[in-house]
Amino acid sequence: MVARVWSLMRFLIKGSVAGGAVYLVYDQELLGPSDKSEAALRKAKEVVPPAMYQFSQYVCQQTGLQLPQLPNPPKINFPIRESWNSGIIRVMSALSVAPSKAVQYSKEGWEYVKEHTK
Secondary structure (H helix, E strand, O other), X not given: OHHHHHHHHHHHHHHHHHHHXXXXXXXOOOOOOHHHHHHHHHHHHHHHHHHHHHHHHHHHHHHOOOOOOOOOOOOXXXXXXXXXXXXXXXHXXXXXXXXXXXXXXXXXXXXXXXXXXX
16 A cells, blocks of 8 residues: 555656646747747756755755755856757758658669569
8 A cells, every 4th residue: 555655656746847847848938949948048057056055055954964065067158059950950851851761762672672582
């Protein structure tokens, strides 16, 4: 009985985290224009480190544990817009030529089979 309750709790927690992530992506319009994605990333860079520090201080106060000071996160200056757009362009170009490539490869395969069965 306890195992079933525990597995149900794990499922509900995982589902809640996944649902929260989907809601956050939708709410922040992260799958929309890249300008909004970059703005959300800048906002996260400003908000997350202080929140993590406050949370660690809260945990230390509540538990009496001393957490070691974490190193500063690396500074990443990466042009998301360029890499995102180039990735999307490559995927879409591959999908657009897939039908013609499939026809070409099937013709080549058929010719190969016809030559080797004579």
